[in-house]
Amino acid sequence: MLSSKKTLEKNALTIRYGIMKAISSNRGGHIGGSMDLADMLSVVYTDFIRVNPENPRDENRDFMIFSKGHAGPALYSALCFKGFFPPERLENLNKPNSLLPGHCDRNKVPGVDATTGSLGQGLSIACGAAHAAKIKGTDQRVYCVIGDGEAAEGQIWEAAQYAAHYELDNLIAFLDWNNKQIDGTVDEVMKLGDPVKKFEAFGWNAQLVTGTDVIGIQKAINSAVTCHSKKPVMIVLKTVKGQGAKCIMEMPNNHCIALTDELKEKVMSELDEQAEKLEMEVV
Amino acid sequence: MQLRYTGGKAEKEPLQVFNETMRELFEEDKRVVYLDADLMGSLKTAQLWKDYPKNVFNTGIQEANMIGVAAGMYLNGLKPYVHSFSPFASRRVFDQVFLSIGYAKKSIRIIGSDAGIMATNNGGTHMSFEDVAMMRTIPDACVIDASDPVMFGELLKLTKDRPGVTYIRTARRDLKDIYVPDEKFEIGKGKILREGSDVSLIASGIMVATCLEAAEKLAQIGINARVVDIITIKPIDKELVIDCAKTTNAIVVCENANVIGGLGSAVCDITAESCPVCVEKIGINDKYGCVGNEQFLREKYGLTVESIVEKAKKLIEKREAK
Incomplete structure (x- = not known):
C-alpha cells in the first residue's frame, strides 16, 4: 500500500530537519544538494526500499548507492528516519573521529551501502550490485543517486552502457538535475544537454519528474518496480538546489556553505512553517 | 627445497593456468566471478566465457567501470577476479581501486597481464613499470609478481577470500617452470630457492628464473649466491630479508619494474631500518617502455644474467673494501 501525499511530505520534512541537524552541528556543509533530495x-524510504535497520547488511536487502557522495547528510538523515540510528548521531557530522563523515562511508554508518566521494564511481557500483542480484536470481533492487555535475564524468556513461547491455531493470537511478555545481551552473561549466534523451539513447527507460512532486516520484518508482522492461530506469529529478528552504535556494552559491546562526534560524523558521501547514508535530 | 627449474620453456603457459584455475574456482565456489575488459582474446578465455555464463562477464573496453562493477558485485555477495593488461588494470583505474575497493574495505583480485617488459611488441603504451609502486601504496594491499605458472595458479586460489586489494601481475606467456606442481605458498612468505652465503639475490616475477641462472654463473667463479623468490612484494617477508642481510651481508634485488617504489625499495626500507647492508637494485631505472622482443628489452633495461653477475661481483668487492 503506497503512502499518501501528506505522509510523504511530512517524511520529507522530517528528513530536511535531520539534514539541518547534521549540517548545523558542524556549522556548514553540502546543504544545497542534500536538501533537494x-x-x-x-x-524511497517510506514506500519502496527493503532494508532492515536491525540488520543493515542483510544479504537480501535492496541497496542505496549515493554516487554523489557529498550529499551524505541527506542519506544519513533518511537512514535516521528509517531507524538505523538515533537522531543524536546526526550531530556527529565531521567531528573528530567521526562516525558520520560528510561523504558517504559504508564502514562508519549503518545502512550506507557504498563509500563514495570521488565522483562518477557509484553508478558502476550500483550496476555491479544489480548484476549480482540477477546472477544470484534474487529480486533485490538497487537505487542509485547521481548528480548533474557528476554526469560530466566519463565513468557514468560507461556504467550507463553496462546497465543497458546487461538489462539491469532492477536498477533505479535518480539524477539530481538542479543545474548547479561548484563553479557555476551546469550549463556554464559543462553542458549536460537533456539527460532524459541521453539516457534513453543509452537504452534506459528515462523520465522527468519534478523533484518536489512526491506523488510523481512515487508513481515513477512504482512503475519501475512493477514493470519488468529489461531496461534500467532513470528518473531525472528536476530540482532546485536547496529545495525546501527558500533562503538557501535563492543563494547564488549554495553547494557547500557555512551555516551562520542567522541563516540557520531562517531555514528553521521556514521548516517550522511547513510543519505547521502539514499539522506536524516537530520533535 | 625441490625445484623443477631447468631454464627451459614451462610446461604450461600462465594463461592456460589461469583458465584451468578459474574453472576449478567456479566449480568449487559459485560466487566467484571473472570480469574482463575485452581482453579475453588475449587471455584465451573465450571458451570459459561460453562455459560459465553465470561466472564470466565482459565489460567491454571500460576498465574504470569494471572495477566499480566488481565493487558492487562484492557488495552483493560475489567474489570478483578482474583482468586487463597491467597498465590498464593499475594506472588507469588507480582511483577506482583505491577508493571503491580499498578504502571501502571490499575484496578484489586484479590480474594485470603482460607485466613490465613482457608487453613486448605492444610497446611503451602497454608497458607498466610503475604498477608495483602504485599498488604498494594502497593500505593492506597484496602485491604479487608471478615468477612461475604453478605459483600464479596457487596464488589465484589462495587469495579468493582475501579482504582488500590483491594485485597479481604476470606474463601471459614465457615464464619458466620453477616450482613442482604441488608446491605450497603463503602470503607474506618468501622462498629460498638456492642457498648461498656470499650474496643474496632477492627477486620477483620473471627475474626469479634469471637469478637462478645467474647464481649458476656466480658459482662458476666461486661466489655462492642465495636466491630468494619474495612471492608477495607486499606484504613482504621482513624476516627473510633481514635474514638475507645478516647471512650474506650483501643483497642484489631484481625486478621487472621501476626501481622507484618497487621490490628494491621495499627491501631497502627494511635493511635501512633493521640491518644496513650494501644493496644493489636491478630493475627499470626510471624509464618508459618501448617496443621489442623480450631478449631485446632485457638487454636494453639490464634485466640480464650478465647484469646480475656484474652487480653481485661489484657489491662483494665494495663490501670487502669496507
Whole structure:
C-alpha cells in the first residue's frame, strides 16, 4: 500500500530537519544538494526500499548507492528516519573521529551501502550490485543517486552502457538535475544537454519528474518496480538546489556553505512553517 | 627445497593456468566471478566465457567501470577476479581501486597481464613499470609478481577470500617452470630457492628464473649466491630479508619494474631500518617502455644474467673494501 501525499511530505520534512541537524552541528556543509533530495528519499524510504535497520547488511536487502557522495547528510538523515540510528548521531557530522563523515562511508554508518566521494564511481557500483542480484536470481533492487555535475564524468556513461547491455531493470537511478555545481551552473561549466534523451539513447527507460512532486516520484518508482522492461530506469529529478528552504535556494552559491546562526534560524523558521501547514508535530 | 627449474620453456603457459584455475574456482565456489575488459582474446578465455555464463562477464573496453562493477558485485555477495593488461588494470583505474575497493574495505583480485617488459611488441603504451609502486601504496594491499605458472595458479586460489586489494601481475606467456606442481605458498612468505652465503639475490616475477641462472654463473667463479623468490612484494617477508642481510651481508634485488617504489625499495626500507647492508637494485631505472622482443628489452633495461653477475661481483668487492 503506497503512502499518501501528506505522509510523504511530512517524511520529507522530517528528513530536511535531520539534514539541518547534521549540517548545523558542524556549522556548514553540502546543504544545497542534500536538501533537494529529501522528497525523493522520503518516497524511497517510506514506500519502496527493503532494508532492515536491525540488520543493515542483510544479504537480501535492496541497496542505496549515493554516487554523489557529498550529499551524505541527506542519506544519513533518511537512514535516521528509517531507524538505523538515533537522531543524536546526526550531530556527529565531521567531528573528530567521526562516525558520520560528510561523504558517504559504508564502514562508519549503518545502512550506507557504498563509500563514495570521488565522483562518477557509484553508478558502476550500483550496476555491479544489480548484476549480482540477477546472477544470484534474487529480486533485490538497487537505487542509485547521481548528480548533474557528476554526469560530466566519463565513468557514468560507461556504467550507463553496462546497465543497458546487461538489462539491469532492477536498477533505479535518480539524477539530481538542479543545474548547479561548484563553479557555476551546469550549463556554464559543462553542458549536460537533456539527460532524459541521453539516457534513453543509452537504452534506459528515462523520465522527468519534478523533484518536489512526491506523488510523481512515487508513481515513477512504482512503475519501475512493477514493470519488468529489461531496461534500467532513470528518473531525472528536476530540482532546485536547496529545495525546501527558500533562503538557501535563492543563494547564488549554495553547494557547500557555512551555516551562520542567522541563516540557520531562517531555514528553521521556514521548516517550522511547513510543519505547521502539514499539522506536524516537530520533535 | 625441490625445484623443477631447468631454464627451459614451462610446461604450461600462465594463461592456460589461469583458465584451468578459474574453472576449478567456479566449480568449487559459485560466487566467484571473472570480469574482463575485452581482453579475453588475449587471455584465451573465450571458451570459459561460453562455459560459465553465470561466472564470466565482459565489460567491454571500460576498465574504470569494471572495477566499480566488481565493487558492487562484492557488495552483493560475489567474489570478483578482474583482468586487463597491467597498465590498464593499475594506472588507469588507480582511483577506482583505491577508493571503491580499498578504502571501502571490499575484496578484489586484479590480474594485470603482460607485466613490465613482457608487453613486448605492444610497446611503451602497454608497458607498466610503475604498477608495483602504485599498488604498494594502497593500505593492506597484496602485491604479487608471478615468477612461475604453478605459483600464479596457487596464488589465484589462495587469495579468493582475501579482504582488500590483491594485485597479481604476470606474463601471459614465457615464464619458466620453477616450482613442482604441488608446491605450497603463503602470503607474506618468501622462498629460498638456492642457498648461498656470499650474496643474496632477492627477486620477483620473471627475474626469479634469471637469478637462478645467474647464481649458476656466480658459482662458476666461486661466489655462492642465495636466491630468494619474495612471492608477495607486499606484504613482504621482513624476516627473510633481514635474514638475507645478516647471512650474506650483501643483497642484489631484481625486478621487472621501476626501481622507484618497487621490490628494491621495499627491501631497502627494511635493511635501512633493521640491518644496513650494501644493496644493489636491478630493475627499470626510471624509464618508459618501448617496443621489442623480450631478449631485446632485457638487454636494453639490464634485466640480464650478465647484469646480475656484474652487480653481485661489484657489491662483494665494495663490501670487502669496507
